[in-house]
Each structure stands twice: as structure tokens, then as C-alpha cells.
Amino acid sequence: MTPPLHSPKEYLFNLHVTSSGEAKRLWRRHIKEEWDNECAYCGSAENLTIDHIVPRSKGGPDFSKNCLCACHSCNQDKGHTPVEQWYRSQEFFSNDRWDKIKKWTKPESAINLYTYGSRRNNLS
Numbered sequence: 001m002t003p004p005l006h007s008p009k010e011y012l013f014n015l016h017v018t019s020s021g022e023a024k025r026l027w028r029r030h031i032k033e034e035w036d037n038e039c040a041y042c043g044s045a046e047n048l049t050i051d052h053i054v055p056r057s058k059g060g061p062d063f064s065k066n067c068l069c070a071c072h073s074c075n076q077d078k079g080h081t082p083v084e085q086w087y088r089s090q091e092f093f094s095n096d097r098w099d100k101i102k103k104w105t106k107p108e109s110a111i112n113l114y115t116y117g118s119r120r121n122n123l124s
Helices: 008-013 020-034 072-078 083-088 095-105
Strands: 048-052 067-071
Touching: 020 048, 020 067, 048 072, 067 072, 067 095, 072 083, 083 095
Parallel strands: none
Antiparallel strands: 048 067
């Protein structure tokens, strides 16, 4: 299985699909598969949805690192509450699941352009 791309637009741009609806469905399916078709919070496999960790209404993007698989119940209950505050207050809180959520949302390391030395014009 190929890893999910970062957004539905990448599926269109990279010509994996030909319509925006198909791109979104494929992206959502890949996110659910990455979570083994279980809610990232409680582990349920029923009524799965995609939860925006930072809600779109608060500026959260449609990027894989901001979205995870959640059952309808957890998604609705969390609402606009910050994920850590909400999840730690749940009776089904799990340190293992929380570690997986943090790992999932951690940005991929990028080349730090500021670590390179200064440019020198060495003509010798």
C-alpha cells in the first residue's frame, strides 16, 4: 500500500484520480486504513469519520497530519475542543493511543535550510 498523500489536491495534481470527489474519497480511505479502520481515540470500528484535529472553522487545513480516523461519537463529542484537553478527559484515554496521535500529527522533518554554512565564493 502506498502511503497517503498529504491532501486531496495532491491526488488530483499527481494524476492518481480524475475528479476532486474521487480524490477526497481516496484520501479519506487512506487515512482510515492508516488507523486500521479504527477510531484513533476509542478504538471503535463503527461509523468512522475523519476528524480535523484543528477544526476547519479554526483554520485547520485538509492535510493528513491534521486529520485522523474517528468514530462519529468521538468526533461529535470533541467538537471544537482542543484535542489533548478533550482526549485526556475521556474515560477511554490511552497513553498508547495518545502517543500514536502525537506521532501522526508531528510534522515530517524537512531539510532545515538554516543549518547550512555560509556561501563562499572560493575561486582558488
